[in-house]
Amino acid sequence: MTIPTSSIEQVIPGQGSMAQPETGRPAKAKRQRFRFVSNRKATTGLVILGVYVLLAIIGPWIAPYDPGARGGNLVQPPSADHWMGTTHLGQDVFSQLLVGTRSVMFVGFFAGIVATVLSVLIGVTAGYVGGKTDEGLSALSNVFLVIPALPLIIIITSTLENAEDWLIALVIGLTSWSWNARVLRAQTLSLRRRDFVEASRASGERTWRVIGFELLPNLTAVIASGFVGTVIFAVLSEITLAFIGVTSNTTWNWGTILFWAQGQQALAQSAWWWFVPAGLAIALLGTALSLINFGIDEFVSPRLRSAGKTRIKTTSGRTVRMRIGFTPVLSNSPEPHTRARPVPGVDPHGATPVVRKEVAP
Amino acid sequence: MKYFLQRLAFYLFTAWAAITLNFFIPRMIPGDPVQALVTKYQGQLSSKAIESLYVLFGLDKEAGIWDEYVSYWKQLLSGDLGLSFTFFPTPVSEIISESLPWTLLLVGITTVISFFLGTGLGVLAGWRRGSWTDGLLPVTTFLSSVPYFWLGIIAIYLLTGPDSFFPSSGGFDSGLVPAWDQYFVPSAIQHSLLPALTILISSVSGWILSMRNMMVTVSSEDYITVAHAKGLSDRRVALSYAARNALLPNVSGFALSLGFIVGGTLLVEIVFSYPGVGFALFQALGASDYPLMQGVFLIITISVLVANLLADIAYLLLDPRTRKEG
Amino acid sequence: MTQPVLEIRNLNVEYGLGEQAVRAVRDVNLTLHRGEVLGLAGESGSGKSTLAYGLTRLLAPPGVITGGQVVYHPEKGDPYDVLGLSDRELRSFRWAETAIVFQGAMNSLNPVHKISTQLTDVLRAHEPTMSEHSRNARAREMLKLVGISPDRMDAYPHQLSGGMRQRVMIGMALILQPQVVIMDEPTTALDVVMQRQILGQLIELRERLGFSVIFITHDLSLLVEFSNRIAIMYGGRIVEEAPAGSIYRDALHPYSKGLLGSFPALRGPRRELTGIPGSPPDLKGMPTGCSFHPRCPKAFDPCAGNIPVLGRPGTPDGSARTVACWLHPTEQPVG
C-alpha cells in the first residue's frame, strides 16, 4: 500500500528535531485553524474530499441505473446512455462507481475513527503515564507496527464469511492504529515536559482534565493527520479485499468493479472504461487525503511551508533565487536607505524635554 | 551492541506474538471450515496429515488449549505447516519454499532500488527547493495514491500484447524448467521487469516526498549554515551534511513501512500471476485453503521482521549516537 | 590598529519582501580594524546576529540584503566588496578570510561525522593540495590550541561536552588563520569560569596570530573586559560606537547608559542597577524619528520627528567615537 509520506508520521522518538507542533496554548487554536484552511493544499484536498462525501450520500439516488441490473449492451464503450460504458452483463459502470462511493467512504471513515480512538487511548496513555504502562503499550504498538497489516487483514477477513462493511472496517481499524499511537506517544512525551502541562499537573488537576484540556487540544493536528492517514490505508485495504474477492461481492465498491473487470477479462477485451474510472477515483481520493495531510504537516512544522516567493528581482533587474547559504543581495549600493540629516539649530541644552509617553511594560 | 541486542529481542518477541496470533485466529473462526475440508478429502489424507491439521487448526476439541499450543509450537519448529488443499497433497512448506525466492528477489530488489532512487530524487527536490523540481510534487503525490495493483493492470493494458516485449503474466516462459541456466534466467528477468516497474513507480513517490520533507527540515539546522560558512562545495553540503542527516529518519521510516509495502507488492504478484507468495496466497484464498494462507502469513511476517532487523543494522551504522554504548 | 580590515557601509537587511518585510538591520556603518576586538551589544532582537551573518550572506530565507557594501581589505592586494562576489568567489572567501563561531554552538557540529572529519573538510575545500597527513596534523594542532586533547579527534559531537564543542568550533574557526573571526555569543552556554578561560585563550591567540574579532555577547562585563571598541545596536541601527573604556565610563547615548545600568559594575563604586523601561521596538512598526524615543528618559523636541545621525559628538574625545542622538548633534555624519 502507500508508504505514509507525512513527516509527522516520521517522528522517531528521540529525534526531536522534526515536526514538533508549534501550537501554543489552546487559546490560539482558533486563529490557527483559520490559517490551516487558508493553506492551498489543504483547501484543494478538502474540496475534493467534500465532493466524495457528497457523492457517498447522494450517489445511490443520482445513479442512472441499478448497479447490478443487467442490460442488453454487453461490454460497450462509453456512450450517451452509459457514460462509462458497460460490463460483461451490461451493467452501467458509472452507476457502480457512484453507488460504490458510499461503501468506500463508510469503511474509510469508520476504520479511521476506530483506529484514531484506539491510537489516542493507547498513545496518549503511554506517553502521559509513562513507566511500566508505557513500556507495555509501546511494545504492543511496535508489534502491531511491524506485523504486515494487509496480509493480517486478509487472513482475518477470509475467515469471516461474507463480512459486512462495518465488520471489515472494524478489522481494518483494529489492525492499523499502531503507527498513530506511536506518533502520539512521542508527541505526548514532548508536550508533557512543556511548562503549561507541568504547571497544571503540579497544581493537582485531575489527570483526565489535564489530558482533555491541556494535551488533546495541542495534539489536534497530529491526531487529524493520523486519522487522514488511516482513512487512506483503510480505503486501499477495502478495495484490495474486494479486488481479490475476499469480501462479499454483493455490496458495490470500487474494488468490486475491479474484481469483475479482472475476472471477466476486461483487459483482454481492451475494455479500459471498466477498470480505469475506479482506479482514478481511488487515486484522486488518495491524492485529496494526502493533500490534506501535507497541509497539516506544513501547518505543524512551518519549515515545510513553501517559502512563498522564491524568485526575486534585484534592483538591477536580475532574478535571484532564495536559498539557504547564499542570501540574495538585492542591491549593493552604499547609499543609505533612510536619509538621516542633521537638523540645523537643535540645541539640546535649551530645549524642554517632552514628557515620555507611557509604554506598555 | 546493546541497541542491537534490544532490537533482536524485540523482533523475537514480535515473531512469537505473530505466531501466537496465527495460532488463535483459526480457533476463533465460527464453524469449522477446515473440518469440512478434512471431511472432503477423507480418503486421500494420511492419518499423519490429519493429525497435523488437527494441531494447526485446533480441531481436536478434547485437548486443552495449553497442550494444543505446545504441540503447535513443536510442529512449527519441525517445519510442518500442514498440507495445502489447493495443491493437494503438497505440503505448505514446500509451496512456500518454491514461491518465496520469487517474492524475495522481485520485492526485495525493487524495494531497495525504489528506496535509493526515491531518496536520491528527494534529496534533489529538497535541496533545490523552489526550482523546477517542485513541479514533480503533484505528480508524485498522485502516483503514491494509486493502488499498486491498479497500476499493474494499467501496465498490462498499455504495455503488453501479442508483439510486446513484456509478457503479461507468469514468472518465466511456460516451456522452461526453473534452473540457473542461459534460457531460464533471461526469461525470468524479462517476466519480472513489468511487475518490478509497477512496484517501483508506485512506491518511489513516497520516498521522494518523505526525503524531500526531511531535507527541507534538516536544511535549516545550524550545522548546515556552518557548512556553508566553511565554504564547502554545494555538493558536499548537500550530501555529506544535509542528506546524510536527513537519511536517518528515512531509514527508520523504511523499516516501519516495510509492512505496508509488502502488502501492496503481494497484489502486484496477483495481477501478473507472478509465482511468488502473494500469488500463492491469492490461490489459497480462492479455495479456502487455510493451511496455505496461514503459512504464507507466517512467512511474510518473518521476512518483514528480518528486513526490519537489517534496516535497524543499517541505522546503527549510520547514526553514531546509537552506537554510543559501544 | 588604524588599518581597516572590514568596512560595512550602509548595510540593510530585511526578512521577507515588500510591505511585510522586517527591517532587521538598517543603514549600519561599522569599521573593523586590523587586530582589534570589536564588541557588539544590544538587547535581544536588536539585529546583532543578523548583521554578523549578513556580512557573508549566510542568512537563511526569508532574509535578503537590500543594500550596502561590505568592503574587505585583504593583507595584500586591493579591497573588494564581499557582497559583490560570485558564489564561487564567496565560497573561497568564507572561512579563509572570515570565520564565524555561531550563536548556539551546540548544534553547529554535524552529529553524524567525527570532529576530525569536520575539521579537515575545511582544509580539503580550501587547500586541496594539502596532504592527508598534514591535514590531520593541522587539525590536531588546532585542538591542542583550544585546549582539547588531540586524541579526541575521533570523537563524535555527542561524545563531547557543551564547552568542548564550543572549543572545537573556535578551533575550527581558526584553522585557516582568517583575518576576521566573528563570535556570536560563543560562550553563553558555559559557566563563568569557563567563559573567561576560553575568551582569555582567544585573546592570547589573537595577539599571536593577529586576526580581528567581532564579538557579540549579552554579557557586558565580558564585553568591556575583552574588547577594544564597542558598538551598541538598537532596533537594527548602531546608536553608539566608542572605545570600550569610554563606553563604560561615560556612554553618551541614553540607551547605552541604560544598557550599562542594567549590569553590575566591574570594579569601583557600586552603581545603581536601573535597566531600561519599556520593551524593545517592534521592527515592523518602528517609531518615527529616533526609534528609542518612546523609552528615552531624555527625549525632547526633535527626537520624535527626526532620525538622529551617527556622527562624531562634540565631546573632547569626540574624534574617537560616534553616537546617534540629538543630545549630541554632529556636523560630521559618518558613512
Ligand SMILES: Nc1ncnc2c1ncn2[C@@H]1O[C@H](COP(=O)(O)OP(=O)(O)OP(=O)(O)O)[C@@H](O)[C@H]1O
Ligand atoms: N527568519 C526570520 N524571519 C523574520 N524575522 C526574523 C527572522 N530572524 C530574525 N528575525 C528578526 O530580526 C530581528 C533581529 O534578530 P537577530 O537574531 O539578529 O537578533 P539578535 O540581536 O542576534 O538577538 P539575540 O541577542 O537574541 O541573539 C529580530 O527582531 C527577529 O525577530
Ligand code: SF4
Ligand atoms: S535622540 Fe532623543 S530619543 Fe533618541 S536617544 Fe537621543 S535623546 Fe533619546
Ligand SMILES: [Mg+2]
Ligand atoms: Mg543573536
